[in-house]
Amino acid sequence: MHAPWLRLFLTSLTVAALAGCGSSGGSGGSAVTPSTEPVLQASGITNCTQCHSAQNQAFLAGRHANLNGSPTGPHEPAAAGEPFSCGNCHNATLDAINMPAAYGLSVRDVVACEACHGNGSAHRGIGPIPIPRPGVAECARCHAEVSAETGELVALRSRSGHSPGALNVVPDYLASGHAAEPRDRSTRSETIGCNRCHSDEGARLYRGLTTVAAITATNGRGAEPLGEENISPIQCRTCHDVHATGGDQLLMAASADGSAQYNTCSHCHADNAALDYHFDHFDDNGLMDRSIRDTHFDDPTTTKLLEGYVLRTQAATACADCHNVHHGDNSINQQWARSAHGGHLLDVKEAEGPDAAVGSATADGWVHYPWESDARQGCQRCHTATGVANYLDDPNGYSPANNDFSHLAAWNGASGSPQAEMLYCWGCHSNAGAGTLRNPGAIALKSTGGTAVTYQGAPVVLPDIANSNVCVACHGGAGNMDSSMSSRFVGHHAPAGGTLFSAVTHMGFEFPGQSYANPSYFAHDSLDLEIVDILDHGTVIGQQVSGAGPCAACHMSSSEGHRFSVVEKNAAGEITALTATNCSGCHDGSHGAALEAGNAAAAAFLEEESAGYQQAGMVLGAYLANSLPNFLGTTINNTTADLLATYAFQNQKLPTEEPGGYAHNRLYVKRLLFDSIDYLDNGVLDGTININAANYPAAAHWLGSSRP
Secondary structure (H helix, E strand, O other): OOOOHHHHHHHHHHHHHHHHHOOOOOOOOOOOOOOOOOOOOOOOHHHOOOOOHHHHHHHHHHHHHHHHHHHHOOOOEEEOOOOOOOOHOOOOHHHHHHHHHOOOOOOOOOOOHHHHHOOOOOOOOOOOOOOOOOOHOOOOOOHHEEEOOOOEOOOOOOOEEEEEOOOHHHHHHHHHHHHOOOOOOOOOOOOOOOOHHHHHHHHHHHHOOOOHHHHEEEEEEEEEEEEEEEEOOHHHHHHEEOOOOOOOEEOOOOOOOOOOOHHHHHHHHHHOHHHHHOOOOOOOOEEEEEOOOOOOOOOOOOOOOOOOOOOOOOOOOOOOOOOOOOOOOHHHHHHHHHHHOOOHHHHHHHHOOOOEEEHHHHHHHOOOOOOOHHHHHHHHHOHHHHHHHHHHHOOOOOOHHHOOOOOOOEEEOOOOOOOOOOOOOHHEEEOOOEEEEOOOOEEOOOHHHHHOOEEEEEEEEEOHHHHHHHHHHHHHHOOOOOOOOOOOOOOOOOOHHHHHHHHHHHHOOOOOOOOOOOOOOOOHOOOOOOEEEEEEEEEEEEEEEEOOOOHHHHHHHOOOHHHHHOOOOOOOEEEEOOOOHHHHHHHHHOOOOOOOEEEEEHHHHHHHHHHHHHHHHHHHHHHHHHHOOOOOOOOOOOOOOOOOHHHHHHHOOOHHOOOOHHOOOHHHHHHHHHHHHHHHHHHHOOOOOOOOOOOHHHHHHOOOOOOO
């Protein structure tokens, strides 16, 4: 339920919006009280500049001053009762024509003083200003819209020039804990009040003070309550300098240790033990409530262990790299922290305590080598967030030499750093708060050394699969049957896309004369894709592929999509539940098992498939080791003279390196394993095998005795 102040705010904003910009009502972050005074007249920005020189300088540094002249204007505000136009926000006070006289600038749209403070004809330096401290209601007039159908605040409609990340700012804020009722006095601390972080007034009063002693000495007040009647919720003006808007002018300035954003957020979400008032306050899982110190820092004195994430504290978007800083909902972040991309850090900390670290058991892909060192440059595009981001932004021009890991402690090219990155939100997202993905386009596969993967002399290029392009950039594979033979799997680790698009990649080692074509009903490679028109002012100028794409369609369809898991497993690694919700759209039971999320039979079927696939790999491994006699009578590896025997050696690695192959492209991996066993048992591809069902029941059932 909304707090009382919020219900009043929503009501008053609706009234203000219907009345149009320039209303003389004010919120100060609270309710708007209708004025009974005579209607005030606008004075114009030229008059304001005569006295407020300090504010002038800040104003000119921000976007409200429109120094780049976009939009140029002047746009006229819509008349009362007419739909809003650009001018209602960009030139509400008609001050566009006053910019030459006020600042010596050309005529241009401008969000001038009276657009936020109200008309100032009664002020003249000494009289009252209608809205001395503009609050959320004033900001929301232009940073949100009021739905004509419901009367509720909704996101701005996307328009040319509007930042996609800013469309939901006000609705996000209103749904966040920042908009909660303010708090004044702590019940747990005698040295400082809650108002420092739980009120707009306290946050601004105590800003920049980093010790308890400094805070208690502030203005002679110490930690005395400010008074419930004197405080209001955290709001726009708490964190933003409302005169110098634009993101770089925040509550706290940048310092040698952190950007303005980092310093502003950590002002309350403390990285400072002395000011972490929630230090001894743990949530139900034993983690510090509202603190970042238990998950956001990796101890540089340990190696191959990660105690937390490594923040780019000096980046302008240090916190927005992963968070919607206006909404404050960490659900997606917590899902990610339970995923392999996050090293399952949150699971480990909940089980072992806030000081626990992850290592090779759950985060080997991030700690196995010093990926950020020059010796591992070929691996950085997938094993570091920095490399992923740079590669996705420009796959063709990517150079690992340009990867900058200076945010890692003691980093140098020769030895790397004792810290390491995981695949953070900003690796895949250009704007994590808005959910904006990087857009690499169709992916051309490359080896770990950066050379093109080819098949029969032509580069292997995966189809454009929209949002899932981001996934196959690393999960598409790094080699195929035309690559140089290796003791390792040439497709590399977790190459699900290589299996999914086997008709293009030929990632498995395909025996000559055998068919590996997908059946006509195979559709996993085209899930959630459609061709849409590209419009320019209503004119179709082209087409593009759109949609989640096959990777995200399955791995992000559950209620916890950023865990990227389609099933749940028990401690023994057995599938106990299907969590993906969209499988049943095709697998409805009319042909094979019904794959409905939460259905016990679906989980049992998938476990049977997985067990058969894994055991088939064990059978093939026994033939390679000659413990099940192979036709060569010796151990087979990548250097064996018989070429087709080395094909079998490579294919045996599929279940280990691509454990989801039985689901991604069941028939393809089954044929590869069947043919490999078929060849090794007698040196001939005769289409039959004989697996001892007593020793290998799952494999015998899964593969059968005749080629699938």
